Amino acid sequence: MRRFILIAVPYLWLVALFLVPFLIVLKISLSDIALSIPPYTPQLDWTAGWAGFKDFLGQLDFENFTFLTQDPLYWRAYVSSLQIALISTVLTLLVGYPIAYAMAQAPDEWRPTLLLLVILPFWTSFLIRVYSWIGILSNEGFLNQFLLWTGVISTPLTILNTNTAVYIGIVYTYLPFMILPIYSALEKMDGSLLEAAEDLGCSRLSAFWLVTIPLSKAGIIAGCFLVFIPALGEFVIPSLLGGSDTLMIGKVLWEEFFSNRDWPVASAVAVILLLILVVPIVLFQRNEQKQREMDQ
Amino acid sequence: MAQTVFAPWDDPQAKPLIQFKNVTKRFGDFTAIENLTQDIYEREFFSLLGPSGCGKTTLMRMLAGFENVTEGQILIAGQDMAHVPPNKRAVNMMFQSYALFPHLSVWENIAFGLKREGKPKDEIAARVEEMLRLTRLVKFAKRKPHQISGGQRQRVALARSLAKAPKLLLLDEPLGALDKKLRQDTQFELMDIQEKTGTTFVIVTHDQEEAMTVSSRVAVMDEGRIIQVATPAQIYEAPNSVYVADFIGDVNIINGVATKAEDGYLITWAEGQAPFMAKTPNLFADGQTCHLAIRPEKVAISAERPADAVNAVEGQIIDIAYLGNISTYHVKLVNGQMIKAQAANTRRLSRRTFTWEDRVWLSWTDTAAVMLER
Amino acid sequence: MRRFSWFNATSLTVGFAFLYLPMLILIIYSFNESRLVTVWAGFSTQWYGSLLQNQSFLDAAWVTIQVAIASSTIATVLGTMAAYVLVRGGRFMGRTVFSGMVYAPLVMPEVITGLSLLLLFIGIGLDRGIFTVVLAHTTFSMCFVSVVVSSRLVSFDKSLEEAALDLGCSPFDAFRLVTLPIIAPAVISGWLLAFTLSLDDLVIASFTAGPSATTLPIRIFSAVRMGVSPEINALSTIMIAIVTVGVVTASIVSKRSSLAQQRDEQAAARAT
Structure with a gap:
């Protein structure tokens, strides 16, 4: 009996507040007729677990979605989200890898402190960290002041409210997610492997390329997914740092819902976003699984 | 009491x-x-x-x-x-x-x-x-x-x-x-x-x-x-x-074929060699395959054939494992079978009688070996 | 120092400068005399004063703290249960669905979670307010708690529970007397994580809060959209200070206790 309660309480909570809401989104996004009659009140079957879910799957109709993806605005928003997420992931990797590498090479007694320094921003408010860049990147901001003072430029650069600012924001806020998995992969690495490689005739650079990089591959992959997946649905960064022409799907969804009050379109946008996310999420899970198996 | x-x-x-x-x-x-x-x-x-x-x-x-x-x-x-x-x-x-x-x-x-x-x-x-x-x-x-x-x-x-x-x-x-x-x-x-x-x-x-x-x-x-x-x-x-x-302790296993003798069994183990003699309470049919299990410490090692030994066989020392109180001799028989024999080291090392390549005789009594069906 | 070259030193310095400079600037300029946030005009704490008199910020902060405490506490209970079910529950009907539901919110974009919960609340006619935000925050943060707790449970020596059963405990007593005290640190960090996530959350709260319950992130967001303001700098500084003190203290405490444990173990090993 106790076991039943133990399972049932969190189970039902998640069904009621995760699965059912999601099914509602799915339903609203699928049925055109329901558009005209919000609040659409289908009988919510609270007890329906798997069977109910299957039912919904059976009713899936992709026609509405094809239409949505052909609409130039949304189509562009998805493409540009993917592009921004991809570019910022690569940038984060380029910034994060040297830091993770240096941390793994640092003397043992430094490492806990360095690790703490990477984790600390993670506990700090995301909103504040994004906000801190507004003052830096604006036309009269610190970066422009600095560049003007050094004489590198003569007129202020426009960075805030462009995609560049969005890249910087994503790299900055998600950097810990990239550093941590790479660091933990590199830290596990046996230092004598590099010595062995050099002993066998590798130069330092080729030892790094042939030994270090392949051994930290799992960490790199994990880090990239940990940045790419949330960046794709990001809302705060494009809306604070991006401009009006920065199209990201999270922002489009938000505006569709709050400004245009168009629930069905917002729902459909959400469903497509999820479908796009399925591929990286599945790949990420596989990578994790493989990693766990290798650790055993 | x-x-x-x-x-x-x-x-x-x-x-x-x-x-x-x-x-x-x-x-x-x-x-x-x-x-x-x-x-x-x-x-x-x-x-x-x-x-x-x-x-x-x-x-x-x-x-x-x-x-x-x-x-x-x-x-x-x-x-x-x-x-x-x-x-x-x-x-x-x-x-x-x-x-x-x-x-x-x-x-x-x-x-x-x-x-x-x-x-x-x-x-x-x-x-x-x-x-x-x-x-x-x-x-x-x-x-x-x-x-x-x-x-x-x-x-x-x-x-x-x-x-x-x-x-x-x-x-x-x-x-x-x-x-x-x-x-x-x-x-x-x-x-x-x-x-x-x-x-x-x-x-x-x-x-x-x-x-x-x-x-x-x-x-x-x-x-x-x-x-x-x-x-x-x-x-x-x-x-x-x-x-x-095999699981408990060290043992030599010799495979052979049993034949009933008056007071036990004769085990034919290699062509042209005298069969071994063993006693067992179990019954074996003539021509049945059997395994002789002999503990190394029950195998005696000597330079000459012991006159009164029931089972004796000649071989060559291939290896000696010195364990302090005892030594284990790995002896190869004519058919290539290895037999381990243990002897207590009562004398100092320099005065030990056997060394590598020596030809020696191994012997044991008819109750030392256990006859096993499987 | 093995292989700690100038290259490594540079990447650490530049990397950490990148991570910390923006926040440092924020903190410094929260003490700026001028309202113009990018021009230094002398030291002043006036923005802290005006922040403390700004009733709308204080109200929002109070709402946020209530929501965070309530949601992280419920989330810790539910998340620990979920973790226990996943690690120790064995097989049951719908286990795959369950583990899917526990892990999915971790990767679900916040806009989708927020939207779907809002549609649910409207669908069942629930008035939006503090209560709905608590429900929403509990739902996603219980999944984070469950991940933290289950990673501890996986490495937990199962024979400890079996020993408790063997010595006469009912399964529930075994959990209460043996498992829970031992995994307590993971449960506490799960609570802290849930608390922080709730404090931080803007998107889900925006969808589920409704006009009656404005949380601090919602309030900050609407202020920040207007641009940089010294009050927000002051507020950020306070929040950064609290987090820093908290995280550093926690890490020192855990470092100390693990050092003490090590010392004890070495002493015990020497004693034999």
Whole structure:
């Protein structure tokens, strides 16, 4: 009996507040007729677990979605989200890898402190960290002041409210997610492997390329997914740092819902976003699984 | 007054404490225990011995109640244990990892089971003190498990599992985590405590030496079956199969064909060689394949053929393993078979008679070798 | 120092400068006299004063703290249960769905979680307010708690629970007396994580809060959209200070206790 309660309480909570809401989104996004009659009140079957879910799957109709993806605005928003997420992931990797590498090479007694320094921003408010860049990147901001003072430029650069600012924001806020998995992969690495490689005739650079990089591959992959997946649905960064022409799907969804009050379109946008996310999420899970198996 | 030997298994009147009746345990497709029937008696120190994966731990976990029986029955003191959960069994277990509660002191660990019974406080305290004295842990009562040594932890685990005075104590590799020296001391301590408390001990181990030292009976297991159950001496002197002979101690196995002779059997083992002579209570048909098992210490080594030897064979020394008190000679016979012979090193090294490449004679009596069917 | 070259030193310096400079600037300029946030005009704490008099910020902070405490506490209970079910629950009907539901919110974009919960609340006619935000925050943060707790449970020696059962505990007592005290540090960090996530959350709260319950992130977001303001700098500084003190203290405490444990173990090893 106790076991039943133990399972049932969190189970039902998640069904009621995760699965059912999601099914509602799915339903609203699928049925055109329901558009005209919000609040659409289908009988919510609270007890329906798997069977109910299957039912919904059976009713899936992709026609509405094809239409949505052909609409130039949304189509562009998805493409540009993917592009921004991809570019910022690569940038984060380029910034994060040297830091993770240096941390793994640092003397043992430094490492806990360095690790703490990477984790600390993670506990700090995301909103504040994004906000801190507004003052830096604006036309009269610190970066422009600095560049003007050094004489590198003569007129202020426009960075805030462009995609560049969005890249910087994503790299900055998600950097810990990239550093941590790479660091933990590199830290596990046996230092004598590099010595062995050099002993066998590798130069330092080729030892790094042939030994270090392949051994930290799992960490790199994990880090990239940990940045790419949330960046794709990001809302705060494009809306604070991006401009009006920065199209990201999270922002489009938000505006569709709050400004245009168009629930069905917002729902459909959400469903497509999820479908796009399925591929990286599945790949990420596989990578994790493989990693766990290798650790055993 | 003659002291009676402790052997309830030979007494048809004795009632067993534990009865396995045709017990089978399957995990999915894998059969861990296959149709096993075995009795264990009160006050026994019963060892389950076997390689890892032979089912010995599963057998013990079924006694403790952590695994259900797929088919068959387990009876403890005549009661079917099928639906009795572990916390309702008068059985306690000492875990391989000791499983000491890290957040509780030694005293609280030992008192843990007693408190669950809802006994009065002073009774619990008295019992814990008694257990602390028994296991010589009085000084460490207030320490946490991580503040004591491995050997002390082992004794806490023992004290905790004995505190409730169980009818049956299960010990899963109780000495596995200790180093060799400590293990030998602890073996005797375990036997001593078992004798003092009169508890029935069932112990799981893969260490044959340990099983031989402590047990009243040893069950040698392989692939979910018990191959042989006997006293340590019987297991060593009269193994019932090549598997048991090979598992316990060092042994030479010579394959051959049996022929009945007047006073035993002649075993033809190589063409053109005189057959060996062996005595056995078992019956072999003429022409039946058999295996001769001979312990190395029962093989004598000499430069000349001993005049009165029943079995003697010539060979060449290939290797000598010097072990201090004894040496093991690896001798190659004409057909290529290697035979190990042990000799005590009563003389100094420089005056040893045999060396590499020497041709020597090996000999043994007709009762030294055990004839085995399989 | 092995292989700690100038290259490594540079990447650490530049990397950490990148991570910390923006926040440092924020903190410094929260003490700026001038309202113009990019021009230094002398030291002043006036913005802290005006922040403390700004009733709308204080109200929002109070709402946020209530929501965070309530949701992280419920999430810790539910998340610990979920973790226990996933690690120790064995097989049961719909286990795959369950583990899917526990892990999915971790990767679900916040906009989708927020939208779907809002549609649910409207669908069942629940008035939006503090209560709905608590429900929403509990739902996603219980999944984070469950991940933290289950990673501890996986490495938990199962024989400890079996020993408790063996010594006469009911399964529930075994959990209460043995498992829970031992995994307590993971449960506490799960609570802290849930608390922080709730404090931080803007998107889900925006969807589920409704006009009656404005949380601090919602309030900050609407202020920040107007651009940089010294009050927000002051507020950020306070929040950064609290987090820093909290995280550094926690890491020192855990470092100390692990050092003490190590010392004890070494002493015990020497004693034999």
